[in-house]
Amino acid sequence: MTMTHEAVIRPSSLPTVPAVIFAVLITLLSLVPARRGSRPALVAIVVTRVISAALFAAPALFLDAPVWVMVVVGFIIAGTIIALVLLWQQGRRIA
Numbered sequence: 808m809t810m811t812h813e814a815v816i817r818p819s820s821l822p823t824v825p826a827v828i829f830a831v832l833i834t835l836l837s838l839v840p841a842r843r844g845s846r847p848a849l850v851a852i853v854v855t856r857v858i859s860a861a862l863f864a865a866p867a868l869f870l871d872a873p874v875w876v877m878v879v880v881g882f883i884i885a886g887t888i889i890a891l892v893l894l895w896q897q898g899r900r901i902a
Contacts (some may be wrong), residue, residue: 831859853891860887 834855840848864880872880 831855849894853894856887856890860884 834852837845837848837851837855841852860883864883867876867880
């Protein structure tokens, strides 16, 4: 009697640190095209910043994190909100 071993292949989830690095790289790589007027590049930047602030940074405010982490997270969230407001105001002036 022959027994076979079947490997179960599961998709691996993306850990937080690589996800943050990828989000930052997408943001940086999209910066030049966005400044040249590329709407998809601008959307990529906005989406990655909002995801970064909402999913990666904000939870630290509700966890038992050190004070310095909360300060950094506060700057990240505030910077994202300020950038979004400035973009929105710029869009209203052009339209």
